[in-house]
Amino acid sequence: MKIAVGLSGGVDSAVAALLLMKAGHDVVGVTMKLWQDGRYKGGCSDACFGPGEAEDIAAAADLARKIGIDYQVFDCAADYERIVIDYFRREKSAGRTPNPCVVCNPRMKFGILPEIAARRFAFDRFATGHYARIVRRGGRLAVARADDASKDQSYFLWGLSQEQLERTIFPLGEKTKLQVRRIAAEAGLPMAGKPDSQDFYSGDCGELLGESDREGEIVTADGKVLGTHRGYWRYTVGQRKGLGIGGGTPFYVLGVDGKANRVVVGTREEAVRTQFLMTPSNWMACAPTDGRIDGFVKIRSTGSPVGPASLENGTVSVPGGIFGVAPGQSAVMYSADGAILCGGVIQGRD
Helix, strand or coil: CEEEEECCCCHHHHHHHHHHHHCCCEEEEEEEECCCECCECCCCCCEEECCCHHHHHHHHHHHHHHHCCEEEEEECHHHHHHHHHHHHHHHHHCCCCCCHHHHHHHHHHHHHHHHHHCCCCCCCEEECCCCEEEEEECCEEEEEECCCCCCCCHHHHCCCCHHHHHCEECCCCCCCHHHHHHHHHHCCCHHHHCCCCCEEECCCCHHHHCCCCCCEEEEECCCCEEEEECCHHHCCCCCCCCCCCCCCCCCEEEEEECCCCEEEEECCHHHEEEEEEEEEEEECCCCCCCCCEEEEEECCCCCCCEEEEEEECCEEEEEEEEECCCCCCEEEEECCCCEEEEEEEEEECC
């Protein structure tokens, strides 16, 4: 089988390619070029989007030469700007919490990249270094949680269509990060010890919004002013660090008003909800339904699914409560065995 592997220059995609080769597949490497020199300043942190991309592409090219596979870079910068950056800008400006990876995966990494790569290489399947699995449930395909719960990336993949899942392979779904680094080290791959990319953007996200430092108020839900901040875009619902307000009581962000440049804070108890609204926009293990489905829900990339939880007519109920429900963020419903039932975008907290 001929398989195109999305190479990022990191250890995970490198080992994915290596494992597929060892399994006897004909492997080619493909990479998206996203950064446009001179458009944004960026920063020095390791991120998906930033000027450090050139080093990552060089690392992917070196890997391809080392393991003896064809390799091609495709310039997807204009599409990324239109699809991901514009989305990020709209959501942040509205005071919502965007999730660029959730948009990038179905539309760019598993969409545009394999589509344009197919014009250069004829291949049967597309693979990445994501820590996730693909399972079949009742004739439907679903992304499921990886065996390594600490590295599980299934949450970011809820938007993949049935057609995309049909052509996708996740070679690392049953591997731990320690095993992956060991495989890379034993193969003499230079990225064996390379740190993981942690952020979406390497610079200050205000740059993507065209914003400079701008003082605004930090207030309680009843309007009491507790302090000031330097820009609403630096805050998201559930955040505690970086508020700069003392007084002994721990405060958490309850809401962000982009138009007024205001951040609303409250106690942890005020940040807990037992219900919230979401739009289920992609179904995996569960066929589309307006009826009730039961399972567990995850509303941020870190942590584990919370439950029991149910979804019915666009309302997610979590009787035990869930902290930091952020409009704009993704909500993903999982079955008890870790398969994604459906995913969508949080519309509100009440």
